[in-house]
């Protein structure tokens with residue numbers, strides 16, 4: 408079952424639906440198979456809801472290893488490693504009461520499929536733009552059932568979530584406040600987050616040290632109290648117990664495509680289209696300048712064309728690296744493409760090769776009398792005033808400019824990180 412577009416910017420979170428769903432599944436005598444999945448889709452689509460995340464849960468009669476995936480009100484939630492299909496009518500009544508239908512931008516969709524949907528649906532939804540017509544056609548072909556609310560746009564994400572094959576994945580452990588506290592201010596202890604960050608090895612994006620920002624805590628108006636991301640589900644369970652916070656009534660672990668870079672496609676500049684996320688190789692063709700709002704903009708070129716890249720103000724210290732780029736530096740940029748303005752919104756950059764820039768530090772001394780010589784004019788060499796001897800430009804003393812940055816990867820700080828962007832910490836681990 409895939410579900411998408413049920414929440415809004417001012418309330419709820421689709422991931423919460425696992426709890427009412429689990430009640431429904433249990434009542435029908437079925438089991439949860441594998442971890443539930445949280446699948447992030449194309450982050451550049453302007454009509455997305457909060458985080459553009461859909462969920463998928465596999466249901467059947469479980470067998471094989473059984474493992475704990477969460478708790479609600481001190482009751483344990485288990486899943487099975489494997490499952491057999493089972494005929495059952497799952498009712499949407501329990502979950503649909505949580506759909507934020509009054510929000511204009513919320514258009515829920517639920518898809519029930521007896522088999523995995525074609526993987527191409529996932530790639531198109533995470534990298535490009537998938538239309539409802541295309542999705543409905545495939546769902547019919549595959550014998551899947553679906554339910555649309557309002558304009559039903561949610562079936563796109565719901566189908567894509569089912570189609571995700573989890574070739575690369577991470578986990579997120581989410582904790583939830585009791586319903587009467589969803590709209591209230593909440594407390595997560597900053598020092599306990601820092602301690603957890605330091606004591607665990609496979610978690611990531613917990614805390615932004617330079618900006619003193621607790622990244623595991625979402626902004627208000629959601630059932631989620633905090634979410635810890637990591638590559639090891641067992642360590643996430645330990646990490647949870649290290650966090651001091653308001654009491655919560657439930658937690659669950661999702662398998663997710665967060666931090667996979669699945670949204671990124673390698674392209675030539677001329678082939679870049681709006682709403683894509685791209686990886687481009689090129690050299691700096693317009694040096695960085697600061698524009699209104701504190702954003703830093705520069706351009707890169709390859710053999711096919713030129714495109715502007717922007718490090719927006721919210722990317723904070725990342726802009727300091729970008730400002731130091733100079734003409735002809737070789738770079739690889741990663742980022743989402745806006746439609747208007749048509750620019751690459753930077754997530755990461757690899758400085759492949761810094762251009763060596765020679766700067767003159769001293770005029771030459773005269774080979775005849777040893778006095779400091781004078782420049783005749785730009786590019787014309789030097790002359791001694793006393794002896795009249797002339798020498799070329801190359802006779803002056805040059806040094807290479809200290810570029811202040813090194814070759815290698817740079818990423819936006821945790822505070823500005825997008826769900827799908829793979830942190831350098833994980834790239835080093837392969």
Ligand SMILES: [Zn+2]
Pocket residue numbers: 773774775776777778791792793794795796
């Ligand atoms: Zn001289």
